[in-house]
Amino acid sequence: MRYFLSILAVIIITTVSSCRKDFTTIASFGQLEFSRDTVFLDTVFTNIGSATYNLKVYNRSNKAITIPQITLENGTASNYRLNVDGKPGKSFENIDLLANDSMYVFIETTIDFSNIPDPLYTDRILFDNGNNQQDVDLVTLVQDATFIFPDKDPISMKIDSLSLDGEPTTIKGRFLEDSELIFTKDKPYVIYGYAAIPSNKTLIIEAGAKIHFHDNSGLIVDRDATLKVNGTLDEKVVFEGDRLESSFSRIPGQWGTIWMRAGSKENEVNHAQIKNGVIGFLVDSLGSATTPTLKLQNTEVYNHVNFGILGSQTNIEGNNVVIGSAGQASFAGTAGGTYNFTHSTFANYWSNSLRRLPTVLINNFSVNQNDMGQEIIETQDLQEATFTNCIIEGNNNIEFVLDKIDGSLFNYNLSNCLIRFNDINGLYTNNDELKFDDVTHYQNIILNGTPGFKSVFFNEFIIGEESDAINKATPTTISLDILGTDRTSNPDIGAYQHISFQ
CATH class of the missing domain: 2.60.40.10 (Immunoglobulins)
Known part of the structure; x- marks a missing residue:
């Protein structure tokens, strides 16, 4: 008891002393x-x-x-x-x-x-x-801004969740009304939850529009729905988080994703920037469509927690596309599908955590679980994976992987590409799909060259005069680079023609 009282006295004295101003x-x-x-x-x-x-x-x-x-x-x-x-x-x-x-x-x-x-x-x-x-x-x-909020139950005041394919989900959000299917540049758009484009409807986003997503928010393109992003060289369309402070300008994970569901169609994105989300584009498809589910032109995708673009058994075409850092892969074409990229730059210099996947990953299988919880591996046809005049770079030794399982088609071709692939540990010695001297699949490949990027930290992947990509591209119909510079003669590999950094 005495001990307790002594402790109590010390506490009281200390408390009184701390409240007293003992200086003038x-x-x-x-x-x-x-x-x-x-x-x-x-x-x-x-x-x-x-x-x-x-x-x-x-x-x-x-x-x-x-x-x-x-x-x-x-x-x-x-x-x-x-x-x-x-x-x-x-x-x-x-x-x-x-x-x-x-x-x-x-x-x-x-x-x-x-x-x-x-x-x-x-x-x-x-x-x-x-x-x-x-x-x-x-x-x-x-x-000022145009705000798009999920609906609320008028009685419980709980935020409504989306129903997809007639089934309820846990995704907070709502479908856009017909009056909301054109985004203009007049005011920024701020989206809370997921805004979904209804089936048989098209969301048109005009040049210069700015779309900002709150935490755990994004855009869903439903079955038979379409997204058209009509940016221009002078008026890009920007998708990013809703924190405008400069300290948030390069922080990934501020919002969710642009999800193109299986069955969405004819999605086109022109002159856009998509940055600082969890996944830039998540693209699903019902089998391999004959026309692209997503066509990207002159578009930049930066700073995503997981993937810049994650495609699953889908059809994606990209011209003058730049995909920067991501916590897993900049681009992953999984479960087969069709993927065609021309004059594109894939550059993964992620530094926020350990990254285990390469900048570009292509495979022809999916891993699922049966009712017993066992893993089931299913193969799907890789109809085509073509990379022409592309840079595939990053801060790991291996930045390009083809992961094939026998049992389905696996068609691929790379020509006039600069690729980071330095297999110092011999991990891929027995991978027949990564034999870069196989001219039936690889032509004019530059391994472990110098890309000469301006600034990987600031996502400035334009190349300088020391780049090994200069004058090494094969001529294509993509006659202008992502900045509008003519590349008709002596084209460079990647999305940019080189410039002097002086």
Whole structure:
């Protein structure tokens, strides 16, 4: 009992001591220093909260000071929120700051576009008062947007889930109405949950449109439905997350995927950027169609947690396509199908975790489970896998793999390609599909050459004057590169004609 009382006494004394101000201060004298004189909170969508920004406040003097007041100039009406010394609010009084010490002020905002007179919203943090008053500006650009939300049950208020093929799923979202089947560039689109294109309908996305997805959101193209993305060289269509702050510009996994379900048809994507999701395009198909399920032209796919493009027993055609880093493979054509790429660049320099798959993976089988939980391997025909004038590169030794199981067709051909394949451990010595001197399947292959990319970190895969891909392509009908540069004569391998980085 005595021991317990002794411990209790220590706790009480410590608590009282920690609450007592055991140092003296002088009033602030107007010479605080700040880590910056303006805090730019980047761009936010209407009614979507910003990231948290910080401002560091310094007392460079040899005296402990008391700042009489820290407040937002617009007071309680301000759309900014502060946290000072661990306390949230919009106004604070008598804040102590020790000699030669500093403290953080954290800033956030949520702004309703309809309630502000100008999309550039500003305020100031005021420090002290009277002649000693100092200030730091706050600036935020607010964008209006068209929001697409899932429906809610009017009684339970639970978010509705999609039904596909007449069966309920756990996917939160809804089908688009006829009035929503044209996306324009007038305002950005912000999608919560999955927006689905109904069967026998077409979603047209016009040049310059910006589509932003919230966490666990994406786009579904249902059976017999179609997606048409009509970007241009000057007005690309962009698919990305809904966090506009610069710190989110290269963070993968901010949204889900664009899923083209089995039976969707004639999907075309022109001059688009798809970035920072889990899977860029997930493309399924009912067998091998005679026409592409997905046709990509002049399109970039960057920074996805799993795959840039994952195709399963489908038909994909790509011209001037660039697929960057992904946590598994940049492009995987699985369970057979038809895959044709010309003047495309596959470059996987993923650095967020260990990557076990190559940049490009092609196989002719699927692995499923039977009712007993046993794995069942089924082969499907690889009708065609053709890569012409392509770069297949990355930060692993093996970046191209053909994985064949006997029992179905396995047709492939690569010509005039630069490929990273350095089998230092002899893992693929017995793989007959990876014999690059086999001229029936490989022509004019450059193994382990120098691609000469401008910046793999910034997904700048244009090639420079030192690239081994220069003048090594075979002429095709794809006469312009992804930037509109003529390549009629002396074409380079990949999606870009080379330039000087000087």
